Amino acid sequence: xxxxxxxxxxxxxxxxxxxxxxxxxxxxxxxxxxxxxxxxxxxxxxxxxxxxxxxxxxxxxxxxxxxxxxxxxxxxxxxxxxxxxxxxxxxxxxxxxxxxxxxxxxxxxxxxxxxxxxx
Amino acid sequence: xxxxxxxxxxxxxxxxxxxxxxxxxxxxxxxxxxxxxxxxxxxxxxxxxxxxxxxxxxxxxxxxxxxxxxxxxxxxxxxxxxxxxxxxxxxxxxxxxxxxxxxxxxxxxxxxxxxxxxx
DNA sequence: ATTACTGTATTATCTCAGTAATACAGTGCT
DNA sequence: AGCACTGTATTACTGAGATAATACAGTAAT
Numbered sequence: 001x002x003x004x005x006x007x008x009x010x011x012x013x014x015x016x017x018x019x020x021x022x023x024x025x026x027x028x029x030x031x032x033x034x035x036x037x038x039x040x041x042x043x044x045x046x047x048x049x050x051x052x053x054x055x056x057x058x059x060x061x062x063x064x065x066x067x068x069x070x071x072x073x074x075x076x077x078x079x080x081x082x083x084x085x086x087x088x089x090x091x092x093x094x095x096x097x098x099x100x101x102x103x104x105x106x107x108x109x110x111x112x113x114x115x116x117x118x119x
Numbered sequence: 120x121x122x123x124x125x126x127x128x129x130x131x132x133x134x135x136x137x138x139x140x141x142x143x144x145x146x147x148x149x150x151x152x153x154x155x156x157x158x159x160x161x162x163x164x165x166x167x168x169x170x171x172x173x174x175x176x177x178x179x180x181x182x183x184x185x186x187x188x189x190x191x192x193x194x195x196x197x198x199x200x201x202x203x204x205x206x207x208x209x210x211x212x213x214x215x216x217x218x219x220x221x222x223x224x225x226x227x228x229x230x231x232x233x234x235x236x237x238x
Numbered sequence: 239a240t241t242a243c244t245g246t247a248t249t250a251t252c253t254c255a256g257t258a259a260t261a262c263a264g265t266g267c268t
Numbered sequence: 269a270g271c272a273c274t275g276t277a278t279t280a281c282t283g284a285g286a287t288a289a290t291a292c293a294g295t296a297a298t
Binding site: 239240241242243244245246247248249250251252253254255256257258259260261262263264265266267268 | 269270271272273274275276277278279280281282283284285286287288289290291292293294295296297298
């Protein structure tokens with residue numbers, strides 16, 4: 001799994017658990033990159049994506065800040081419930097003899113069709 | 120979408136619709152490649168994958184043949200039903216405010232976890 | 239045995255996502 | 269203004285998957 005995606009998850013998780021709160025400033029690119037022993041551009045990409053998702057806000061020269069509409073603890077609950085739904089759905093599909101590859105293709109097709117955009 | 124995957128789909132579809140029947144020989148690599156204006160190796164890859172999935176059987180020097188346990192018209196029906204299930208599931212998830220990217224990640228995580236292998 | 243067809247194997251090329259290196263530009267404090 | 273910090277943009281490197289070029293090996297008919 002790409003580094004920048006892992007970082008995005010960690011940030012989201014930190015927000016969901018309250019370790020990072022709306023309005024609060026995130027660690028800036030270079031220090032964080034150095035701490036994680038990765039390239040600043042990789043952090044930048046993660047931040048850019050998070051900003052595009054509305055989770056954080058980037059202000060050039062100032063820093064990166066958690067948005068008001070960032071994922072809350074409630075959202076984490078929702079996601080957990082969704083995870084159960086997905087697990088059940090996949091179990092049913094498998095029970096009907098649908099292979100994993102076919103499941104992947106069906107999901108992808110459905111997402112791309114009905115108003116789908118790969119952010 | 121990779122050419123060899125598209126070709127795999129076409130072959131499966133041909134089998135499901137009865138255009139190609141169990142035991143019947145598929146067009147051989149080079150003629151088919153020439154007709155589709157693609158490289159024979161690409162056809163070979165598609166055939167190899169299909170053989171790995173048990174859909175067809177490859178006999179060196181002889182040709183490629185549809186297997187007995189290839190996908191039937193019934194399987195096509197099943198897949199259609201599965202498609203409906205997936206569509207419903209995704210609709211529900213979206214209704215709960217889950218984004219498409221999150222759906223993708225949930226599905227992938229679930230598949231990889233519970234006995235998942237990316238054939 | 240030869241011939242003309244099959245699929246197979248090996249190696250090289252192309253493409254693209256992810257990452258890295260480096261220079262650019264905005265903020266805010268003194 | 270100057271400085272030390274922010275994020276941004278451009279360009280290059282790298283690795284993996286897809287495709288291509290070419291040579292190899294098995295089959296079946298004559």
